[in-house]
Amino acid sequence: MKVVFWALFGAAFTVTTATALGAVLLRILALRLCRIETWLFSFLAGSAVLSAILFVLCALKLASRGVFWAIGAAAILAMLRTVRQPDLDGKHLARLPRLWRIAFGAAFAVFAAWYFVVALAPEISPDGSNYHLWLVGVYERAHGFERIPASLFANFPQALELLFLFAFQFGKHSAAALVHLAFLLALPVLIVSYGRRFGLVRAATAAALFTFVCPAVGSDGSSAYVDVALASITFAVFYLLQIWDRDRQTRLLVPVGILAGFSFGVKYTGIIAVLYALCFVTWKLWRAGQPIFRPALLVTGLAMAFVAPWTLKNWLWVGNPVSPIATRWFPNPNVHLSFEEDLSRYMRRLDTGRLANLPLELTLRGGLTGGILGPLFLLSPLALLALRRREGRRVLLAGAIFLIPYFGNIETRFLIPALPFLSLAIALAVESNAPILLALVLASVVTCWPPVVSRYCAPGLWRLEQFPLRAALRMIPEDAWLAKSSTLIAMAQVVEKTVPSNARVFALSASVARAYTSRGVVVRWESASGETTGDIVWAPLQEAFRALRFLEFHFPPRALRKIRLVQTAATNDSIWSVSELRVYAGGRELERAPNWWITAQPNPWEAQLAFDNSTITRWRSWQAARPGMFIEIDFAAPTNVDAVRVERPDDEHDIRYRVDGMDKDGNWTTFSSELAQRVVAIDRGLRREAMAQVVQRGFRYFLVAADNVGDDDFYRNAEFWGLKPLVEIGDTRLYRIDVLE
């Protein structure tokens, strides 16, 4: 029960500290709000403030339990010492009719109880246990941020993860999930409160339940994810802007700006809240003929204050303020452009096939989109009827705007920020007919009840399946329950026990829940270096590595300062690669001198791979080959050269070359596009060489899942690779790399 206590305490302390900070902020601003609004906005705006404080502490490596105690105590003390503004009187918020109060209270209580138990149980959610809480654990151990270029997840904004960190210090994983639960519980209250203020009581109450009982919202909000928090924050932005639109308290724009910026801090897609807030304020002021500049600047400036830390951190650490996106504009050594393009192409379609399949996937099946909204949302077209009313147009417009990021990633949870608006619009469409509205609420509650969901959703869909009360109360040993619930967590436990603390693991896929191990696990696809390591690992299994193609350029001897191999073909998707680039004079290869400089364009960071005398490594453009790409040697002094040899795997057929040279005066000349080609068979196995490279890149352990390319070869021919199988859990094997023994 001690674990349960600390989990509850960690979450409660975090929420209380955030609320206290928010209350102080709202009191300083002297905002006039109703009591329930004050508490809700205090929690949300205070979360933003607490997160910002934690960012500074993490940057200074001061994120420790003692400091968190002090912050919490100071925040609570400050709240007690600041003067509370009188609440607006009750007439500003309409009362819920009795029937609706009962309906809302009952459904809310029952679902909230289920969500609470899930959140309190040991965290087993896929993303929560793989990266959200992995990063939190890393920061906890380091008392602050760690530079982790080997995972793109470390470069996403983590404003909510910092709140998780605050709770994690006291109550570990469950405390973090409970913090997210607080945002989930706040969301329906926020929607109802909005309805009460703006005369949409029944519609808002129904909409609150539509959203709250939605299966995707429930599973996300009761885990250490961030999507539901984002929905709560963006809805709060919308809500505050509506109040501002009505009574024009300029100071309301302070929490608007803070929360809009916080949205970005929670998830990149939250940037839409900043744009929405800015456009809304500008539009309304312009229509009213009022000055625009200062209010717009206030919103933008405050939002940017919460956006900038994350972009600056990325700029400094990974060379791209919005890593891992926009790599074309911010080329960097940590993310390959080809990866970003492939991923974004995939995210826009997943494996859903025709887009016509999407409605059923999103509402009933969910196997391909990773979650379901529930059958009610099959009625989404009804929402258009809300256009008849001004309130309807308002929520539909907001919903449409918050829907925009969804088209970049069609997973169900990316719909969650737009869901409150869609729910409101559906409810508004039928609000005039109370029995129908009530029937929809009832139908929604019944069809979204977890055991009912299991009857129609796709098998294996991540959802709330069990009511893990005994696990939540730790009546079952936590480690055993975790291992039983997830093979990824079981593997993490094995990694923690088997792998020495100073050793790193290379995983071909995310086959281990990193939140449950302190060992360094690098997943192949999450970084440029991981992709390159994977390329090396898989090289021995590729047909292209059975032979090398030697491309030789011969020309009259010249004294050159620099020499460039230039690629001249325009291709659609061929990645250009060079295993080795060698230069010759008088038939002898020039030894690679320590005073040479080598570079490449693009991907200069891996240029050394074309000069390391290894067959198994290669420099790659990691983007479609384009004319003008090059690899260059700067000899530092004029050097006689009469031939160049390119060695590459025999898998590129539309790459074209020329050789340029720069003389001592800095003049570039093209002096060879003629080449002789020959194919030289590789007469030795490359498996052990590949693993030797993996070791050189800092890994001594290797994780392979059954669906990884080469899985059976690694196992069957383990000795050839220099691998020793250690453990097999589920469909994943952990190997030690013994290549050097």
Next chain:
Amino acid sequence: MSSSLLRAGIILIMLQCACNRAPQRYRPPEQQAPRGEVKTVPPVTMIEMSAPTAPAHFVSDIDGALSADNWRWTGKRPTVRQLVAERNGNKLVADLAVPEGAFQQTGPVTISFFIGDHLLDQVRYEKPGQKHFEKPVPPEWLSVHNDTLIAAEIDKVYVAEKDQTRLGFILVRIGFERE
């Protein structure tokens, strides 16, 4: 307020300019060992039927169950896959048995040993009992990159009276050894 923001923006930009970006050119790296000099311990290329990893080598016609801790029944054409470290100097080795009970039904049998699609040898066994086979393999039949398929096909199968299962012979080990 706008001037404060402007100042903050300028400071932010200056801070960003102050940071060191990754160098875009590099010195030549440490040269890797010349080809062929990567030190290796020769891997084991013999598939012992009792080895835990043996099933990973099975392609077809070998019983999943291990008998007496060291042998397995085969079907008509047991096939395994095995990689070699070097193409030269390998011989195919097999330890098998023609059981007395089966022999009574089939009489003398011939087993053909294949490397990939190539027939390496055919051996006629006139008597039941334990058999040992070994023969050098031409290097051009082997690959250091891909697994090589090894098959041993018996001309007559034994049909078990109890369950009509069609059985070939008893296999203890098969694979390559260095000459």
